C-alpha cells in the first residue's frame with residue numbers, strides 16, 4: 407500500500423510495523439451488520455456522552471477488528487449519516503482503538519461517465535469534498551480537501567476492486583454546482599462521509615481509505631432515494647464480500663507498504 411503523495415501525510419505517519427488494529431467505519435447500521443455477523447464481533451457502546459455511537463470488536467487472525475457505526479438519531483429514528491457524525495465517530499474510534507488503518511465503508515452514488523455500475527465496489531484513489539465551495543485564495547483548495555489516501559494496488563488486483571476519486575457532500579441529491587466539482591476532481595463516486603473521516607485520520611496520523619459500493623447513478627436522471635433503497639441490499643452484499651476479502655488479507659498479517 408502506498409500513500410498518495412498529493413500532501414505530506416508521510417510526515418505524519420510514523421508507524422512502520424505490522425497492521426494489528428483496524429477500524430471500519432459505517433454510517434448506516436444496515437451496511438455494517440453483515441460484516442459484524444460474519445466476523446462474530448461483539449457490540450459495545452460508550453458510557454460517556456456519545457452513547458449513540460455503536461462499536462463492535464473482535465479478533466480476526468492477526469488483527470483486532472473494530473467496527474463503528476454512527477448510530478440512530480434519537481429524534482428522527484434514522485441513521486446519523488453525514489459529515490458531522492462521521493467526524494465525531496472517526497475521532498472517537500481512533501481514540502479508542504488506536505488503529506493502524508481506518509477504512510470508511512458504505513454506499514455511494516456512482517458516475518456512469520467514469521464507468522460505474524450498480525453494486526460496483528470502489529477503493530478510493532483520492533478523497534475530496536464537493537460542497538465546500540470557497541472561492542477565496544487558498545481557501546478554495548482547503549475546501550476541496552483533497553486528502554491523502556492509503557492506496558493498495560496489490561489489493562485492487564487481488565480483490566477486483568474498481569479505483570477512483572470519492573467525493574463527499576452532505577446531500578443525497580445534486581446541484582449544478584456540484585457537477586462542476588465532480589468534473590474538476592474526476593469523481594467516480596459520491597458519498598456523505600469519506601472526506602470527513604479522511605480529515606480526522608490525516609490530523610491523527612492514521613492511514614485511511616474508503617471502500618464504497620454503488621447504489622445509484624448520479625449522472626442518470628432518477629429519484630435517488632427510491633433507487634438507493636431498491637439497490638441497498640444488492641450493494642451491501644457486494645460491499646460485505648469485498649470488505650471480507652480485504653479483512654482476510656489484513657488478518658494474515660500485513661504492512662501498509664505491502665498491500
Ligand code: ADE
Nearest residue numbers: 513514515578596597598
Ligand atoms: N450513498 C448512496 N448513494 C448516494 C448518493 N447518490 N449520494 C451520496 N451518498 C450516497
